[in-house]
Amino acid sequence: MLTTRAAYLFIxxxxxxxxxxxxxxxxxxxxxxxxxxxxGAMGEFIGLxxxxxxxxxxxxxxxxxxxxxxxxxxxxxxxxxGLVLAAILAERNQRLVQWLGAIYFIPRTIPLVVAGIIxxxxxxxxxxxxxxxxxxxxxxxxxxAWMAQESTAxxxxxxxxxxxxxxxxxxxxxxxxxxxxPSFYEAAEIDxxxxxxxxxxxTVPLLRGSSLFLGLYAAIEAMRFFDLVWVTTQGxxxxxxxxxxxxxxxxxxxxGDFGYAATLSVVLLIIVLSISAGAxxxxxxx
Amino acid sequence: MTKTSGAARVIAIASLxxxxxxxxxxxxxxxxxxxxxxxxxxxxxxxxxxxxDTCEPSLDGATILRTVAPSIGIRDSxxxxxxxxxxxxxxxxxxxxxxxxxxxxxxxxxPLEDYYEQYGWDGxxxxxxxxxxxxxxxxxxxxxxxxMGVYYNPALFEEHGVDVPTSYEEFQAAVDTFKEAGIVPIxxxxxxxxxxxxxxxxxxxxxxxxxxxxxVLFGDEPWTNADFQSAAETFQSWAEDGYFPTGFNGxxxxxxxALFLAGRAAMTITGTWVLQDMARGASxxxxxxxxxxxxxxxxxxTMWGEGSQWQVAAIASDDTKDAAAAYxxxxxxxxxxxxxxxxxxxxxxxxxxxxxxxxxxxPIVKSFYTQGLATADTNFYDLHTTLPESVTQVxxxxxxxxxxxxxxxxxxxxxxxxxxxxxxxxxxxxIP
Numbered sequence: 001m002l003t004t005r006a007a008y009l010f011i012x013x014x015x016x017x018x019x020x021x022x023x024x025x026x027x028x029x030x031x032x033x034x035x036x037x038x039x040g041a042m043g044e045f046i047g048l049x050x051x052x053x054x055x056x057x058x059x060x061x062x063x064x065x066x067x068x069x070x071x072x073x074x075x076x077x078x079x080x081x082g083l084v085l086a087a088i089l090a091e092r093n094q095r096l097v098q099w100l101g102a103i104y105f106i107p108r109t110i111p112l113v114v115a116g117i118i119x120x121x122x123x124x125x126x127x128x129x130x131x132x133x134x135x136x137x138x139x140x141x142x143x144x145a146w147m148a149q150e151s152t153a154x155x156x157x158x159x160x161x162x163x164x165x166x167x168x169x170x171x172x173x174x175x176x177x178x179x180x181x182p183s184f185y186e187a188a189e190i191d192x193x194x195x196x197x198x199x200x201x202x203t204v205p206l207l208r209g210s211s212l213f214l215g216l217y218a219a220i221e222a223m224r225f226f227d228l229v230w231v232t233t234q235g236x237x238x239x240x241x242x243x244x245x246x247x248x249x250x251x252x253x254x255x256g257d258f259g260y261a262a263t264l265s266v267v268l269l270i271i272v273l274s275i276s277a278g279a280x281x282x283x284x285x286x
Numbered sequence: 287m288t289k290t291s292g293a294a295r296v297i298a299i300a301s302l303x304x305x306x307x308x309x310x311x312x313x314x315x316x317x318x319x320x321x322x323x324x325x326x327x328x329x330x331x332x333x334x335x336x337x338x339d340t341c342e343p344s345l346d347g348a349t350i351l352r353t354v355a356p357s358i359g360i361r362d363s364x365x366x367x368x369x370x371x372x373x374x375x376x377x378x379x380x381x382x383x384x385x386x387x388x389x390x391x392x393x394x395x396x397p398l399e400d401y402y403e404q405y406g407w408d409g410x411x412x413x414x415x416x417x418x419x420x421x422x423x424x425x426x427x428x429x430x431x432x433x434m435g436v437y438y439n440p441a442l443f444e445e446h447g448v449d450v451p452t453s454y455e456e457f458q459a460a461v462d463t464f465k466e467a468g469i470v471p472i473x474x475x476x477x478x479x480x481x482x483x484x485x486x487x488x489x490x491x492x493x494x495x496x497x498x499x500x501x502v503l504f505g506d507e508p509w510t511n512a513d514f515q516s517a518a519e520t521f522q523s524w525a526e527d528g529y530f531p532t533g534f535n536g537x538x539x540x541x542x543x544a545l546f547l548a549g550r551a552a553m554t555i556t557g558t559w560v561l562q563d564m565a566r567g568a569s570x571x572x573x574x575x576x577x578x579x580x581x582x583x584x585x586x587x588t589m590w591g592e593g594s595q596w597q598v599a600a601i602a603s604d605d606t607k608d609a610a611a612a613y614x615x616x617x618x619x620x621x622x623x624x625x626x627x628x629x630x631x632x633x634x635x636x637x638x639x640x641x642x643x644x645x646x647x648x649p650i651v652k653s654f655y656t657q658g659l660a661t662a663d664t665n666f667y668d669l670h671t672t673l674p675e676s677v678t679q680v681x682x683x684x685x686x687x688x689x690x691x692x693x694x695x696x697x698x699x700x701x702x703x704x705x706x707x708x709x710x711x712x713x714x715x716x717i718p
Contacts, residue, residue, distance in 0.1 A: 038388065038391065038392055039365065039368065039369075039388040039389055039391070039392050039394070040365055040366070040368045040369025040370075040392070041368075041369070041392040041393075041394075123536065124533075124536065124537070124541070125531065125532055125533025125534075125536045125537055126531060126533070126537060126541060126545060144533070145532060145533025145534075145535065145536040146536070147477075147536045148477070148533045148534070148535035148536025148537075148690070149533075149535075149690065150687070150690065150692050233477070234477075234478070234479055235683070236477075236479055236535065236682075236683060236686045237535040237536075237686040237687065237690050237692070238683050238684070238686045238687035238690070238692055238693075239683055242683075250679055253361075253362040253365060253366075254361070254362070254675055254678075254679055255675045255676045255679055256365050256388065256675060257676070258369065
């Protein structure tokens with residue numbers, strides 16, 4: 001049996017690496033946020049001035065709202081659609097399930113940068129497939145500059161995000177459904193329960209753990225994503241698709257205000273850690 | 287022997303002569319970052335390669351270690367390098383004015399006035415020296431002469447009976463003609479956010495004029511003045527009245543250029559920095575004209591700037607700085623300027639239309655610079671290479687909103703004024 005000391009010795013290498021490559025940089029960023037910076041040069045200690053500035057920064061609040069909205073949209077579409085589709089697929093033969101599961105999963109394997117480029121072409125106002133398709137089926141009046149209008153830009157981007165996340169939800173749900181004891185469904189069928197009743201009263205409650213995992217995973221990813229926005233809209237038009245990560249990027253790389261960028265990063269870290277802590281607590285509940 | 291290799295030999299000899307009194311630079315390596323690629327913006331890669339080969343032998347043993355960075359991304363890379371105290375010895379980056387002043391302010395750049403005096407870089411006029419100065423010292427050697435103009439498709443103009451406009455009214459009439467014919471009047475894409483700042487700079491200069499611009503940029507005149515208001519309204523009206531393709535905020539800069547080059551748009555308003563792509567990509571005889579004054583009181587002129595500038599790191603050793611300066615001197619010599627023009631489609635500052643006539647430059651290059659340099663006294667500023675970066679980031683976003691109709695000229699200028707005041711308070715404003 002391992003002693004406590006031996007256990008600590010075993011985790012020491014990983015812990016050391018974690019502290020050096022994660023812990024110290026985080027402390028460094030927190031430290032940066034307390035100083036004034038000018039074009040990459042550290043200036044005087046300014047305490048919490050950058051945090052006070054953030055409270056009055058409208059772009060920050062807009063970006064935070066967009067991140068929050070992204071979480072809600074992700075929970076509303078890919079998760080629910082993935083759950084329903086997985087429930088339908090689960091009743092089909094195994095070979096079909098494997099094929100379709102693999103097909104649905106393909107978008108997940110595509111890097112978001114590539115997905116952004118692909119969908120940038122689809123949405124393109126000049127030669128985009130979306131407008132062409134609408135015109136082909138006689139709905140040309142609905143054609144638009146999807147990612148170039150404040151009213152549609154974020155939603156259009158979220159469709160891309162949903163496209164890449166949806167397949168992942170299907171695969172996770174499928175695996176979870178297949179682990180449910182079939183006798184529950186057999187008993188429900190004998191009792192005359194409809195598909196909808198079986199889905200609502202059996203599948204959904206029994207997949208609570210998977211739903212929580214996917215929901216929290218989606219929430220954390222929604223706070224961190226950057227590449228998709230950067231390659232498609234760079235946060236525009238205006239601030240319509242600005243998210244925290246693009247605001248941080250611009251503040252750091254383009255404006256050179258490392259202190260304020262560090263402040264925004266610290267706040268983002270706190271948000272993500274809070275969600276993660278919540279997720280950890282919820283998932284540990286029996 | 288080709289004309290170019292002859293020029294190269296002259297450069298080498300002249301440079302060797304100029305370096306006769308230099309201390310030995312052997313063993314000195316000058317790290318160079320530049321943005322000269324083979325295509326796209328600043329596509330002067332072949333000229334750069336040739337000039338390194340030509341100039342290096344004249345550096346008394348010093349060598350050039352070149353790194354190519356993307357033209358847009360070089361700003362980010364350079365900032366990181368400076369912050370890490372790894373500033374490259376020599377960089378060809380952008381923009382000058384506020385951003386260069388910012389690096390000078392923190393002591394990252396070496397002052398160059400001694401080299402200006404030593405080498406007699408008199409081809410760089412006071413305007414460009416000012417844009418590369420901070421608190422009386424000069425920190426950059428601007429090289430690329432950028433001008434803004436209207437590229438047009440002469441075949442489409444002829445087909446629709448449109449003459450090159452000589453007044454703003456004629457320009458508007460030309461736009462209307464193309465609109466009625468179902469042709470996109472002006473290929474314009476602003477997904478990359480920066481193209482609209484060039485267009486606004488042009489409209490602003492032809493509405494408010496250089497003097498009013500300077501009152502705002504260097505004086506106390508607010509952005510919300512009547513001339514700027516008029517310029518913002520003009521730009522918005524262009525967008526609302528169908529001057530541009532639908533969805534321009536979702537169209538990339540390159541896509542807009544491609545639209546024009548494919549003959550699907552009659553004009554595109556952009557700068558000399560894409561001359562190579564334009565000349566290479568056009569399947570028709572390319573034409574260019576300068577947009578006429580918009581306000582009746584405004585002088586003819588165009589937006590101009592230095593594109594990018596050579597800057598030397600303060601942390602470089604004295605030998606390295608000397609080698610870098612000697613190398614810059616070689617790069618901007620008359621013989622090298624000819625190579626830049628002929629191989630790089632890049633016209634260095636100080637090049638005259640008469641020189642272009644003598645050199646093997648394309649007709650479009652000659653035409654562009656002859657027209658653009660004819661109004662040197664009234665040419666005006668490019669906003670996003672003049673303003674502090676914090677203001678530029680607001681300009682990018684607010685301009686997208688202005689031209690998409692999500693805000694009006696009042697709100698746009700109020701947002702700009704607020705950002706401007708904040709930047710002044712932070713000490714970010716550049717004054718030559």
